[in-house]
Amino acid sequence: MADVTCRGGVLEIWGYRELIGRLVQRELGARYKRSVLGWLWSMLNPAATLAIYALVFGVLLKFDPPRAGNGRFDNFALYLFCALVMWNAFYGVITGAMSALLDLGSLLGKVYFPPEAPAVAALFTVLFQAAIEASILMLILICLVNVSWTFLLWPVLLLFLSIFALGIGLVLSVWNVRYRDVGYLATIALQFLFYVTPIVYPLSIIPERAMGLPTRDIIRLNPLSQFTEASRELLYGLDWPGVLRLGLMALISLAVGVGGWLMFKVRTRDIAEEL
Amino acid sequence: MGANAVVVEGVSKRFQLVSDRPLSLKEAWTGKRLGSGRRFRRVSSEPFWALRDVSLEVPRGSMYGLVGRNGSGKSTLLRVMAGIYRPTEGRVEVAGRTSALLELGAGFHPALSGRENIYLNASVLGVPKSQIDDRVDQIVEFAGLEEFIDSPVKIYSSGMYVRLGFAVAVHVDPEILIVDEVVAVGDEEFQLRCFSHLEALRAQGVTIVLVSHDLGMLRANCDRMAWLNRGLVAAVGEPQDVINAYLDTIDTEAAASVGHRPRPDDGGETPLRITRLEFYDEAGHRPKTFSSGDPLIVRIHYLASEPIEDPVFSLGFYDHNNLHLAGPRSHIGGFRPGKLDGEGWVEFRLRRIPFRSGAFHVNAAVQDSDASYLYDRRARDFWLQISGEPDPQANGLLNLHGDWRAGS
Numbered sequence: 001m002a003d004v005t006c007r008g009g010v011l012e013i014w015g016y017r018e019l020i021g022r023l024v025q026r027e028l029g030a031r032y033k034r035s036v037l038g039w040l041w042s043m044l045n046p047a048a049t050l051a052i053y054a055l056v057f058g059v060l061l062k063f064d065p066p067r068a069g070n071g072r073f074d075n076f077a078l079y080l081f082c083a084l085v086m087w088n089a090f091y092g093v094i095t096g097a098m099s100a101l102l103d104l105g106s107l108l109g110k111v112y113f114p115p116e117a118p119a120v121a122a123l124f125t126v127l128f129q130a131a132i133e134a135s136i137l138m139l140i141l142i143c144l145v146n147v148s149w150t151f152l153l154w155p156v157l158l159l160f161l162s163i164f165a166l167g168i169g170l171v172l173s174v175w176n177v178r179y180r181d182v183g184y185l186a187t188i189a190l191q192f193l194f195y196v197t198p199i200v201y202p203l204s205i206i207p208e209r210a211m212g213l214p215t216r217d218i219i220r221l222n223p224l225s226q227f228t229e230a231s232r233e234l235l236y237g238l239d240w241p242g243v244l245r246l247g248l249m250a251l252i253s254l255a256v257g258v259g260g261w262l263m264f265k266v267r268t269r270d271i272a273e274e275l
Numbered sequence: 276m277g278a279n280a281v282v283v284e285g286v287s288k289r290f291q292l293v294s295d296r297p298l299s300l301k302e303a304w305t306g307k308r309l310g311s312g313r314r315f316r317r318v319s320s321e322p323f324w325a326l327r328d329v330s331l332e333v334p335r336g337s338m339y340g341l342v343g344r345n346g347s348g349k350s351t352l353l354r355v356m357a358g359i360y361r362p363t364e365g366r367v368e369v370a371g372r373t374s375a376l377l378e379l380g381a382g383f384h385p386a387l388s389g390r391e392n393i394y395l396n397a398s399v400l401g402v403p404k405s406q407i408d409d410r411v412d413q414i415v416e417f418a419g420l421e422e423f424i425d426s427p428v429k430i431y432s433s434g435m436y437v438r439l440g441f442a443v444a445v446h447v448d449p450e451i452l453i454v455d456e457v458v459a460v461g462d463e464e465f466q467l468r469c470f471s472h473l474e475a476l477r478a479q480g481v482t483i484v485l486v487s488h489d490l491g492m493l494r495a496n497c498d499r500m501a502w503l504n505r506g507l508v509a510a511v512g513e514p515q516d517v518i519n520a521y522l523d524t525i526d527t528e529a530a531a532s533v534g535h536r537p538r539p540d541d542g543g544e545t546p547l548r549i550t551r552l553e554f555y556d557e558a559g560h561r562p563k564t565f566s567s568g569d570p571l572i573v574r575i576h577y578l579a580s581e582p583i584e585d586p587v588f589s590l591g592f593y594d595h596n597n598l599h600l601a602g603p604r605s606h607i608g609g610f611r612p613g614k615l616d617g618e619g620w621v622e623f624r625l626r627r628i629p630f631r632s633g634a635f636h637v638n639a640a641v642q643d644s645d646a647s648y649l650y651d652r653r654a655r656d657f658w659l660q661i662s663g664e665p666d667p668q669a670n671g672l673l674n675l676h677g678d679w680r681a682g683s
Contacts, residue, residue, distance in 0.1 A: 015401060022398040026391065104384070111375060111382035111399045112358040181299040272359045273290065 023121035057200045069238025070146045081137050082235045083199040083228035089130040096122030097169030098176045101162045108272045115268040148238040158252040161227050167260025174267045197224045223252050280482035281333035286365035288326040326353040326507045336482045339499035348506040353453050371450025385429035399464020402447045410446050418442035439606045451482045469511050490518050491634035547650040549639050552657040566663030567674050570626040575634045582616040587646045591638035629673045635659045
């Protein structure tokens, strides 16, 4: 006998893997199914973004990237790409979770499934895209003989980021159902976050102190900075962030992920009536 | 595994009827409705109890019927059973994979094609893709949607929606099937197919919980029934007992509310209304059930608020599948009731009831003398119970009560 009135543990989502697989397949299908062009198309947006940022910040503003881990070259575009992959994944999970719940929420009034399933499906869709981007990036770096065992740690970093982003995405998605302008405000907040995270610039160009504030430490406190910096260290600098920083990232991710999930759980208990 | 497929224990469900809440953060921040600048009312609305202390046990492998008038909480109860709504109090236990067909949408995503929705629905119910691959053709055929299956479901008609929803719900091997009255949307032929399929499922041991207004169908098919009235379980038990209890109340309430009932068709006041229908036998009694072949007198009571000259009365007899069996009209034989004013009645006398046993609903209508304006109509309000099959092996819908003779 299953008590339908108190379902919703962590394990429940595993029982709905078929549904999540279906949702991911649907999302990816829409993006990649038609042709080989579909794949190219999906890479067009990140590639264009990368090109624009590289042009503006690398060429026009002449931000100096550090030397790559093998000591033989420095390249702003690649340095930027290492952080941008992380950011794209973060951004994709947040916006994907929000639109997925709105999109599929109407079904919740007619059939039961765990309300986090759409967000989890959005996460996997984004991870798929991130894997492609990262593969291209790593391939280029390997061609430039800038490769080390630190590459192997990168998926772990992506896992931490996923948990972190999912926690935030879940909370925002449920608020987005309740208040229609949350999505709008979130987009603005994400834009702001993009520029206070060292992505288009190295952390080193931020002055230690400005306007009487410890600016660099403030930027460093932004958890996303940890992820983008660590990604650069692992892939570009061939350096490893150390147990302490990795542990800290794991801790923050778990706290945000679990906290967000719990909040989501409480708020979605009666979501079928709200939608 | 217990003997029950679904156990509902002391379930209450409260809805907070909040119509006035901020819809955006901006509104929440300013406390005002955008556009009008009106402040949100501070008073919290009255809670509405859709279900109150409902306890039911649905035996495994049974067909369980729910009756009750609109708004009595039937659909809420089904949603609670399906796990969509969380009960405010009490608990629900369900043993087995549950498939629910609750409303027209049936859990479809409008932008996806029928085929994609089949997969989506199946995956919601936890059915693996490989299993659905084998059944897609069967589902499409059952729904009769071969031409449209690859079009987005938002272009589907309501009938197509329901057919596809039903087809999916019954083809995913549910152990418990929860069906709201949606099936009534399909055409006659599809309804018959649905019921025969439900029968087949029950024969395989599937537990079925069914909401319907079709009392004849419920009585013929259900093992147990419950009657919900304003969120309370008013009766539970054998179908016949529950239906009788339900009909008794309807009759009493209908009689008590004469003249106050809003007309369904035009909403306004009509000068001539049908207040009630009564079924009499030859002796002037009103038995609960009639026997096939007996005489029957249908008395139509009316209330005319202004004098009306020679209106035309008509009756409609329908069987439990809503098949129109007969529709006698008063002016056909040249009958003229004269000038009607105030309260009164007209009668339709039937020498021998031609219907075979079952429940029949009788509609009544009244029009003006040239049958061009409808004063009033009462549909599905009155039930005629016929029992006493003279020949249980007879086929067809009617007993013609003819005589046989031989000659050479």
